[in-house]
Amino acid sequence: MDRVQAIMSRLSGSGSTFRAMTPREYAQFRADSMNAAEGNRHLEDGYSCKACKNKGYIVKVVEDQDGGFRQVCAECRCEQVRRSILHMQRSGLKNIITDYTFEKFDAEEDWQLALKTAAMSYARNPEGWFFLGGQSGCGKTHLCTAICREFLLAGRAVVYMLWRDDIVKIKAAATDSGEYSGMIDRYKKAPVLYIDDLFKAGRDERGNLGISRADINVAFEIINYRAINPELLTIISTELSVDELVDIDEATGGRIFEKSFANGISIARDRSRNYRTKKAVTV
Numbered sequence: 001m002d003r004v005q006a007i008m009s010r011l012s013g014s015g016s017t018f019r020a021m022t023p024r025e026y027a028q029f030r031a032d033s034m035n036a037a038e039g040n041r042h043l044e045d046g047y048s049c050k051a052c053k054n055k056g057y058i059v060k061v062v063e064d065q066d067g068g069f070r071q072v073c074a075e076c077r078c079e080q081v082r083r084s085i086l087h088m089q090r091s092g093l094k095n096i097i098t099d100y101t102f103e104k105f106d107a108e109e110d111w112q113l114a115l116k117t118a119a120m121s122y123a124r125n126p127e128g129w130f131f132l133g134g135q136s137g138c139g140k141t142h143l144c145t146a147i148c149r150e151f152l153l154a155g156r157a158v159v160y161m162l163w164r165d166d167i168v169k170i171k172a173a174a175t176d177s178g179e180y181s182g183m184i185d186r187y188k189k190a191p192v193l194y195i196d197d198l199f200k201a202g203r204d205e206r207g208n209l210g211i212s213r214a215d216i217n218v219a220f221e222i223i224n225y226r227a228i229n230p231e232l233l234t235i236i237s238t239e240l241s242v243d244e245l246v247d248i249d250e251a252t253g254g255r256i257f258e259k260s261f262a263n264g265i266s267i268a269r270d271r272s273r274n275y276r277t278k279k280a281v282t283v
């Protein structure tokens with residue numbers, strides 16, 4: 001009731017005289033009341049949104065053709081972010097908002113600190129692409145995910161591509177041109193794309209990487225499109241170095257090198273830098 005009186009008082013100007021709300025004011029009053037309620041969307045994904053108070057929608061007033069007013073619910077921008085988080089969680093990055101922080105990345109050695117500093121600097125001021133290649137098990141996914149986390153918290157949706165899984169789905173759709181282009185466009189045109197473990201593939205009995213011409217064509221189609229549209233941000237982690245990428249495909253590797261020149265780091269192969277094997281030794 002206090003709230004109604006406060007609004008009436010504000011509308012009346014002096015605070016001493018009341019007048020009835022106009023239909024538009026009443027419709028807005030109802031919308032404001034609905035917008036003031038708290039939701040619980042953040043309990044599912046850890047992402048808190050001030051704009052909709054975690055309801056996922058914002059109520060707006062629209063005028064009908066007959067001059068009446070009514071409330072409509074518009075999806076809040078945070079829903080796109082929530083879809084990104086959900087997809088990343090389903091792809092294996094559980095608790096992305098709470099666990100993949102820069103603080104939780106252990107930087108005991110200088111090379112780790114250099115990686116962390118570069119990732120934090122890119123998250124703050126993303127220009128060009130961010131590339132982390134080389135040695136497996138040294139936290140590349142953690143740092144790239146931490147960059148995505150910062151973008152998500154700032155309200156930017158991120159498309160996550162787990163290479164070894166998503167490449168299989170894309171290739172399976174190759175016979176249906178509509179499905180294929182819809183699927184690949186999602187990766188080509190995303191304002192922010194994170195490709196995790198690019199060209200991750202097993203090796204055959206002769207030690208050759210199992211990367212097919214079809215894999216290379218898909219990678220080139222995505223990477224080339226993004227390279228010529230500079231507003232699109234791309235984050236790439238891979239066990240391969242830039243030299244190895246160029247060996248696999250000069251055009252794709254060259255594009256990555258060119259775009260991530262300022263933010264590209266290849267970690268030299270050194271088993272002591274693999275936290276998984278480190279753990280195995282110390283346990």
Ligand SMILES: [Zn+2]
Pocket residue numbers: 049050051052053054055056057076077078079
């Ligand atoms: Zn929201």
